[in-house]
Amino acid sequence: MPRSYAMVGVGAVGGYYGGMLHRAGQEVHFLLHNDFEHVRTQGLLLETPQFTERYSNLHIYQDVRDMPRCDVVVVALKTTANQLLPHLLPTLVKEGGTVLVLQNGLGSEDEVHRAVPQAHILGGLCFICSGKAGPGHIRQTDYGSVRLGQYRADAQPSGLTPLMKEIAEDFQRAGVNIILEEDLLAARWKKLVWNVPFNGLSVVLNASTDRLLQNPATRKLCRALMDEVVAGADAAGHPIDPAFADKMIADTERMKPYLPSMKTDFDQGRPLEIEHIYGHPLRAAQEHGLTLPRMEMLYQLLSFMQQAPR
Structure with a gap:
């Protein structure tokens, strides 16, 4: 059964990968803040070296309480907003669901684990040149691959898990190159x-x-x-x-x-x-x-x- 995705943070990173998943036919729910009205009326514009497309038939929300629980919640916020995770994640992640953290640096998966200790947690390292060119307008100019690993609370390598491979397949079908990592840290x-x-x-x-x-x-x-x-x-x-x-x-x-x-x-x-x-x-x-x-x-x-x- 196809997985449902929630995108928390729809900027240069979340907007690109969420747009690519939507483009491939995946069910994607977008939590928007400042751009909500623009995307509601104008759609999400995704500009890449290969194509420029506008998507208007999106599932978009301003309030996390209006969103359905999803199989995979993608955290693409800046780490400076991670204090919001205990408020956002418990209402979004399905029982037995997964949180995919697309953030820079160290420590984010630990914060997610504290917010939703029962969730499976993956970390993704995005190698991408992208930015917001305007409201609801994501411009990707180069690269785009993601290195994907699974989090363990004991900081040990997880190896290559079935969950990693399943999520990787969704992204690869969407045209995103995924490299699997045995040791997320x-x-x-x-x-x-x-x-x-x-x-x-x-x-x-x-x-x-x-x-x-x-x-x-x-x-x-x-x-x-x-x-x-x-x-x-x-x-x-x-x-x-x-x-x-x-x-x-x-x-x-x-x-x-x-x-x-x-x-x-x-x-x-x-x-x-x-x-x-x-x-x-x-x-x-x-x-x-x-x-x-x-x-x-x-x-x-x-x-x-x-x-x-x-």
Whole structure:
């Protein structure tokens, strides 16, 4: 029987993946906030390099209490809104249902587990260049794959589970490339190898990814921050091949010039995902006796910039 999906957070990430699932014929329910009236009257516009389509026959809601319980609840909120999870998730997840967390950084699955302890929890690492081009308008310019793993409360690798494979099939039918990960936490640390340098430095230096790599000084700094993330992952018991940092730099050079999501949030006056991308990893490393000085400095700079008048 086809699974029903609820999208909590319909921005650059949730709007894209929810739109792709809807396009493939999946039952998708969208929880909207500021864009509700626009999407109700104009539909959701999904713009990609392959197609541009507008979807008007959507299941959309402003209030979680009006939504049906779904088989899979996709959390695509910014981590700065995770305090809402205990209010949102218990009314949305079916008994025996699944929560799929499409967020950056460390710690989100633990928060979901506290909100709905009986739910199955998957984590997804999105490798995508996308943004909101306007109300109800999602523009994806590059990439789009998701690395998918299953959460365990004891932080041990889950291996490849039947649930992971079933959810992956839904996304793959929708044209989304899925890579299955045996160790979700290791995959999250690997995503931080990219997120830590490029998100933070784009804000502090007001620079896109291409400029950060074209300048020798900032290229060296990006690599040094990546090396610190690799060291933190190793200390926390999730070793990463140091050559992975070289791959991330090479992949970013091939990417179209891009302003990471933290830079977009900063420019638009929104809260920054500092704790999950920097704070939680720093504390995880410190618990294992390791300090990461460059990452700590970037964390402090971003904390100052978030609180300063913009």
